[in-house]
Amino acid sequence: MTIHREGYLHITIATVLFIGLGILAHMLPWLWLAAIITSLLFLVWLWVVSFFRMPSRTMTYGADKIICPADGKVVVIEETYEPEYFKAKRLQVSIFMSPLNVHVNRNPVDGVVKYVKYHPGKYLVAWHPKSSTENERTTVVLGNNRGEILMRQIAGAMARRIKYYVKEGDNVKQNEEFGFIKFGSRVDVYLPLGTPVDVKIGDMVQGGVTQLGHY
Numbered sequence: 730m731t732i733h734r735e736g737y738l739h740i741t742i743a744t745v746l747f748i749g750l751g752i753l754a755h756m757l758p759w760l761w762l763a764a765i766i767t768s769l770l771f772l773v774w775l776w777v778v779s780f781f782r783m784p785s786r787t788m789t790y791g792a793d794k795i796i797c798p799a800d801g802k803v804v805v806i807e808e809t810y811e812p813e814y815f816k817a818k819r820l821q822v823s824i825f826m827s828p829l830n831v832h833v834n835r836n837p838v839d840g841v842v843k844y845v846k847y848h849p850g851k852y853l854v855a856w857h858p859k860s861s862t863e864n865e866r867t868t869v870v871l872g873n874n875r876g877e878i879l880m881r882q883i884a885g886a887m888a889r890r891i892k893y894y895v896k897e898g899d900n901v902k903q904n905e906e907f908g909f910i911k912f913g914s915r916v917d918v919y920l921p922l923g924t925p926v927d928v929k930i931g932d933m934v935q936g937g938v939t940q941l942g943h944y
Contacts, residue, residue: 733833735892735909736781743777746770776828780911783833788904788937795924795942796837796904797934798880799916801826806930811919814844814870814879819919822926822941824934826914834908834916835937837878840871842899844879847891867893869907875944879919882910904937 732740747770754766789796805823826832847867865884870877882891893908895901910916918941920926926942928934934941 730785731783732778733781733783733909735911736777739911740778740781743774747774780828780832782831784831786935786938789940790903791943792839793944794838794903794940795878795918795920795944796835797824797928797936797939797941798835798837798907798918799824799826799934799936800830800832801916801934803928803930803932803934804915805917806926806928808922811879813846813868815877815919818922819879820922820924820926822918822920822928824916824918826910826916831936832910832914833906833936834880834882834910835904836871836901836907837880837903837918837941838871838873838875839903840873840878840901842869842895842897842901843872843877844868844870845893845895845897847893865891867891867908869893869895871901876921878921879917880907881917881919882908883915883917884910 750770751767754763757763801824803822804825805821807821808818809821811817811819845868849865867882868879870879882893884891890911891908895907901907920942924942924944927940
């Protein structure tokens with residue numbers, strides 16, 4: 730397991746606070762209270778480190794496979810209108826990422842980046858019906874000879890920063906990183922209508938590992 734580069738600053742800050750506040754806590758005359766405060770500070774520090782973890786994984790590959798772009802729970806599988814890029818109906822699959830999940834976002838297929846757009850916005854809870862159109866979000870579209878797939882990173886109530894590493898015209902590979910969302914969020918995937926989906930609502934999936942669907 731390694732630590733994602735997005736976490737270096739946050740972990741440094743958490744470490745300095747843990748040490749500094751821990752020293753102050755042990756100046757208290759009540760050892761029991763100092764022990765409780767130190768334990769709580771350690772749990773917070775451990776959570777920050779864990780949030781930015783990148784566990785070693787055996788990735789799933791295949792030209793006919795569409796791989797999950799994120800860790801989390803499948804919360805939506807439905808046909809819906811996509812208003813930003815396709816402006817037509819698509820098959821939407823949404824993955825909710827809790828603060829305990831790995832938050833790296835990966836390309837579900839090989840392809841060329843056809844479209845990238847960042848939208849500042851609100852921070853409604855990720856399962857709110859309007860979060861996909863009103864929250865901070867980034868839309869990325871990948872295209873290849875089998876069609877186009879849209880991924881939308883959506884910030885949640887805790888998330889305050891969406892990072893993306895691709896630009897229009899980039900050639901990208903399946904399971905390479907295309908982004909990262911800090912502290913809770915959701916990723917929507919829009920597939921061509923009729924695409925066979927290999928997950929169901931309630932499934933816990935892993936980015937780069939679980940097969941979302943296939944051509």
